[in-house]
Amino acid sequence: MSFTPTSVLVTGGAGFIGSNYLLHVVPAHPDTQYVNLDALTYAGNLANLRAIEEADNYAFVHGDINEGALIDRLFEEHQFDAVVHFAAESHVDRSILDPTAFVTTNVHGTLVLLQAARKAWEGAKHACRFHHVSTDEVFGTLGMEGHFTADTPYAPRSPYAASKAAADHLVRAFGTTYDFPYVITNTSNNYGPYQFPEKLIPLVIRNAVVGDPIPVYGKGENVRDWLFVEDHCEALDSVLHQAGDQTTWLIGGDQEITNLELVERLLDEVDRATGKPVGTRRSLIQFVTDRPGHDFRYALDSSPVKEALKWTPKHDLSSGIARTVAWYLGNMDWLNDVLDGGYREYYAAQYGSRGMN
Numbered sequence: 314m315s316f317t318p319t320s321v322l323v324t325g326g327a328g329f330i331g332s333n334y335l336l337h338v339v340p341a342h343p344d345t346q347y348v349n350l351d352a353l354t355y356a357g358n359l360a361n362l363r364a365i366e367e368a369d370n371y372a373f374v375h376g377d378i379n380e381g382a383l384i385d386r387l388f389e390e391h392q393f394d395a396v397v398h399f400a401a402e403s404h405v406d407r408s409i410l411d412p413t414a415f416v417t418t419n420v421h422g423t424l425v426l427l428q429a430a431r432k433a434w435e436g437a438k439h440a441c442r443f444h445h446v447s448t449d450e451v452f453g454t455l456g457m458e459g460h461f462t463a464d465t466p467y468a469p470r471s472p473y474a475a476s477k478a479a480a481d482h483l484v485r486a487f488g489t490t491y492d493f494p495y496v497i498t499n500t501s502n503n504y505g506p507y508q509f510p511e512k513l514i515p516l517v518i519r520n521a522v523v524g525d526p527i528p529v530y531g532k533g534e535n536v537r538d539w540l541f542v543e544d545h546c547e548a549l550d551s552v553l554h555q556a557g558d559q560t561t562w563l564i565g566g567d568q569e570i571t572n573l574e575l576v577e578r579l580l581d582e583v584d585r586a587t588g589k590p591v592g593t594r595r596s597l598i599q600f601v602t603d604r605p606g607h608d609f610r611y612a613l614d615s616s617p618v619k620e621a622l623k624w625t626p627k628h629d630l631s632s633g634i635a636r637t638v639a640w641y642l643g644n645m646d647w648l649n650d651v652l653d654g655g656y657r658e659y660y661a662a663q664y665g666s667r668g669m670n
């Protein structure tokens with residue numbers, strides 16, 4: 314199936330994945346208009362989008378996906394035929410401290426968007442498409458073996474994962490109940506440029522550069538599958554344009570590694586890039602009390618998206634880590650700008666004095 318949108322509402326486009334997505338699609342599809350709706354929470358940063366802010370096919374709107382009247386007005390003004398929905402509260406640790414905003418944005422906000430799209434697309438629905446960007450965490454946790462597939466039953470274990478699962482269910486329920494046109498993608502851990510430095514990889518690089526301790530949960534044995542963000546964005550673009558209606562796609566990097574091994578590889582790469590003997594910075598690692606209900610392992614079977622949509626990630630962990638470390642080292646101003654007072658307070662509440670001076 315081929316779908317070519319003319320006017321796309323992108324929510325959360327000032328966040329980590331959303332900004333990488335816009336940096337990819339805005340120049341790639343000059344005949345498609347993109348409107349980026351973002352509330353600019355602590356995680357939203359318009360500086361990420363400098364390269365496209367003047368583009369003729371790009372506009373930014375500051376607003377909240379929970380504001381139904383605003384969303385209706387944007388649909389009226391821009392005649393969207395696609396929504397690519399990234400906006401979310403996205404950090405598991407924050408959801409453990411307070412789940413409220415996660416339900417408000419991830420569940421209620423998604424419902425507001427679905428309602429607006431359903432109303433606007435009445436009659437023309439099959440020429441339109443709602444793309445919900447979701448996570449592998451909706452499936453719960455794995456042991457040492459096996460992979461999640463699109464048929465794996467949902468078993469979310471954190472408030473963040475539960476809120477994303479609820480949103481996925483709502484999207485599918487709209488599909489069944491109202492014959493609503495959607496696609497869902499569930500993705501593994503992303504990394505790369507413009508990631509907010511509360512997440513593991515930019516946190517490690519930042520602390521490695523300034524010599525702060527590096528907090529690692531438990532014994533660092535949890536296993537994650539890592540996907541370079543640009544590869545993810547290419548997959549998302551393929552799904553929006555090529556996937557069949559009402560389909561779900563799992564997108565992983567096939568790059569599984571324990572958290573401790575990942576941290577060690579990052580520290581070694583920072584050593585290499587800054588001319589220090591490799592291994593010097595490993596002494597910064599400090600093990601901290603494990604996250605409650607910490608999922609042991611996630612892994613996705615991405616073979617359907619590779620076979621049907623001919624997508625392949627261009628980066629393995631080695632090339633992805635090298636590019637990511639080089640990007641953060643070359644953009645320390647970006648990193649320091651992001652590390653404002655609010656971030657530091659949150660960090661102190663999360664890790665105490667162990668990780669931040």
Ligand SMILES: NC(=O)c1ccc[n+]([C@@H]2O[C@H](COP(=O)([O-])OP(=O)(O)OC[C@H]3O[C@@H](n4cnc5c(N)ncnc54)[C@H](O)[C@@H]3O)[C@@H](O)[C@H]2O)c1
Binds near residue numbers: 357358
């Ligand atoms: N980062 C990952 O590894 C990963 C993996 C799988 C899925 N996802 C999903 O991808 C999406 C994007 O993740 P991310 O890492 O870029 O998140 P992020 O936290 O970096 O960005 C979220 C963006 O949404 C905006 N936002 C938050 N609440 C809003 C609201 N009420 N109205 C409008 N905008 C709002 C924020 O300002 C921010 O720009 C999320 O839906 C997340 O669940 C992320």
